[in-house]
Amino acid sequence: MELRTRIMGIKLDEPRAVINREDADKLGLIAGDRVKINYRGSSLTAPVSISNFAEKGSIVIFLDLAERLEVKDGDFVDITRSDSQLSVELIRRKMAGAKLSKREIEEIVSDIHSGSLSNVELTAFILSLEFRGMDLEEIEYLTKAMAEIGTMLDFGGGNVVDKHSMGGVPGNSKDALIIVPIVASAGLLMPKTSTRAIMSPSGTVDTMEVLAPVDLKAEEIVEITRRVGGVITWAHAANISPVDSMLIERVEYPLRIDPEPLVYASILSKKYAAGIKKLIVDIPVGEEAKVEDMRDARRIAKNMVELAERLGITAEAAISYGGQPVGRCIGPALEAREALEILSSKGKGSGSIVEKSLSIAGMLLEIGGVSAKGKGYQMALSILESGKAYEKFREIVEAQGGDPNIRPEDVELGEHNEIISSRSAGYVTRVSNKAISMIARAAGAPMDKKAGVKLYAKRGDRVEVGDPIMEIFSSSSARLSEAIKLAQSLDPVKVEGMILEIHGRGPVQI
């Protein structure tokens, strides 16, 4: 049946079509059925609502669905009743614990990509991965299906390397801004493509976007990488592993979950699609990091290396210290500023972030074959200290369309800010990853780029009463107040005397 589209200018983030009761009766449709909407060779299915809000002869759809079909308000589309959706039946089987075949996984990925699954169905799929898991074979098929449904980059046999961090530690989004220019300076190609932050206050893309556009098209990524050696861009904009962003935005971000099979598929589908041949995976481990236990870290490292191999990628996994935030700045603008300071000062700045960046850059130089084994760190350090990394970074920023002359102090921070001071004297015994993340997010990060937390005290530092321990920034005074409230209640930075407990003195005096 031909129906005229009426497009509501709102993105619904899930498929929905509304048709008139009379048209529904003609099509034999009842509430809860799906319709297949066909337009110029494209099609998708959507659950149908029957309402006289849709006039006879018309179909009401929402903006995202219209964009996907490239249909304009008033255009005619062809509507048929859709039989039961195979992918939904497959999701039900996964919920029941079945192992899915290659073809079945491709069917689900294809329906997610076409926008045919409702949020209820998509959530059921992701939670079935959380609770039922997938074996390595299923994850391999999922990874390939996610990559191959989008754009596959081709660098024509170049020495293409990349690194990816599992994340979960605040302040960790900026190391790529230091690593990419070091590695590119040494002649390797490093097209770093990432997604935005899911649970953390900033992802690499959020941080880089403070300094330059990150929505590069696929051709631009290939061209710039070949010309200057590297980019730091948003996978979604280049249609790299497009389903990954959809899962994150629609389900993983709202629920703050990250099922293990999807952790692998998310990271490796992007790397596989981006044409990466050699990969370092960074797995931070520590209290309140995403991975808290060394045994888990080793299992994840092993799986990651094996899965990468199934995709033809040579990978190494580095388990790193993740027991407190990396560096002193958390939040997109703050982290961009910190990276820029380190680069422009040729290596001065917070020891933890400089050290970590050089270690991973060194591993990349070694796996990429431009440094001898065991000499990568030293080579990375020379490149940073020589100022070549800073020059390379400016080239990358310029190539992506940013201002290469921006100085750290030019990076704008939230106009509303407040310093939190220590209420006791002693040594910092703990900086809570979770609390710092929550405070930075309450202040507005990562959506509010200027929001975040600057730490003035980290583990082992001596502080006196009244010394500043952190500063919170936000673009909104309302959000700043909320972040301050959290900072006061969560005890994010623990200050204690060096003597924590005394035993053997008889009964404890209270």
Next chain:
Amino acid sequence: MELRTRIMGIKLDEPRAVINREDADKLGLIAGDRVKINYRGSSLTAPVSISNFAEKGSIVIFLDLAERLEVKDGDFVDITRSDSQLSVELIRRKMAGAKLSKREIEEIVSDIHSGSLSNVELTAFILSLEFRGMDLEEIEYLTKAMAEIGTMLDFGGGNVVDKHSMGGVPGNSKDALIIVPIVASAGLLMPKTSTRAIMSPSGTVDTMEVLAPVDLKAEEIVEITRRVGGVITWAHAANISPVDSMLIERVEYPLRIDPEPLVYASILSKKYAAGIKKLIVDIPVGEEAKVEDMRDARRIAKNMVELAERLGITAEAAISYGGQPVGRCIGPALEAREALEILSSKGKGSGSIVEKSLSIAGMLLEIGGVSAKGKGYQMALSILESGKAYEKFREIVEAQGGDPNIRPEDVELGEHNEIISSRSAGYVTRVSNKAISMIARAAGAPMDKKAGVKLYAKRGDRVEVGDPIMEIFSSSSARLSEAIKLAQSLDPVKVEGMILEIHGRGPVQI
């Protein structure tokens, strides 16, 4: 901030608010945040979309949310930014396997009831019950919270009994139409409240609605039950356990799942809220029934009785035969017609449904104290054969606003119908619950009341080639074709010679 509402006339089945970017900035809102919408003492929270589809100073909401707040298009509502939603954090904890407290479960139920949870969040809750489960204490709290947030009926100490079937066997929705009038004839009160079918081709409410309105208000249920002894109504219309319907419509029905903790909470919250004091729970067991295994049935029976006791309800659970459809008719109109035939003929009709109805009616008469132990079945049979049950059913139909003079043949069936004939001669060895359900649903049941399947052959019946084995009815020729196709491919009624295999004759001849 005061914003003028603009109401879209579509039910979205989840909360959503759209506001202008400028207003969002003033409120410190970023995408993914929630707003609290306050109107005349009511409030709910909704995830916010930021789009210039909403004009400055306005907020776009959808019909269901507007109805819930009782707000009209153009009314001003007060908007504040909502801090993180406690119930969402609790759902996350349940996903991680935590046991929830009474207060925490009440918080979740309250947010579901106010319509504050998105479909992603609601699906996460229901799947966490599927995968993590709940202990009996949690289920007790969930049941009470679901009941107490709605209307609680009070019959002032009357002898109030009810029965509930776990379902899963097609054709099982009509026994209440026979049981309620028998039990009411014996002087007990039986206010039967149910939900619509989730997975089956018809629920008791869908079937009763063919003969009389089922959307009785709470006062009407109490009044009619006191006057004529019983009703058969839709819990949702009387605001009995309102959250139950929401969970079914939004998640359980689309995904066809029914987590065990919710099976208990769904049944018992309705009984607790309806003021039931004595309850018989029917658990059909058999191939392709909801419960396939006797061990599961016994566990469910034990849990059901114990949970009922925690709610002050004396319960017995009957494990019944569920290996094939009950009676010969499946689908709302067909089942209504079959029940009416049995009542009006004083007990003639398909043996399985008469037998089952009398057994359960007998248990109710015994547990209700109007029959001696072991004499209930005989008493129920006398009431049916005397014609008193039929008279009582006519009273109930009339009290609910239906036509008491309707004859079985007056019940309209789908105008499109087709007889499926046997392709072989022999005995019926199997009638598949699942296939019959799928065929009836493909034909349009339960939404299309006139759709369904009439069985002409059941287990043990002798059929010849060309004998009718079933007839399919539908209001839509398109749906009928689909149902016929299913009937041809699924082999729903298996016909074999009485000799299934012969051994000992030497090699099998093919």
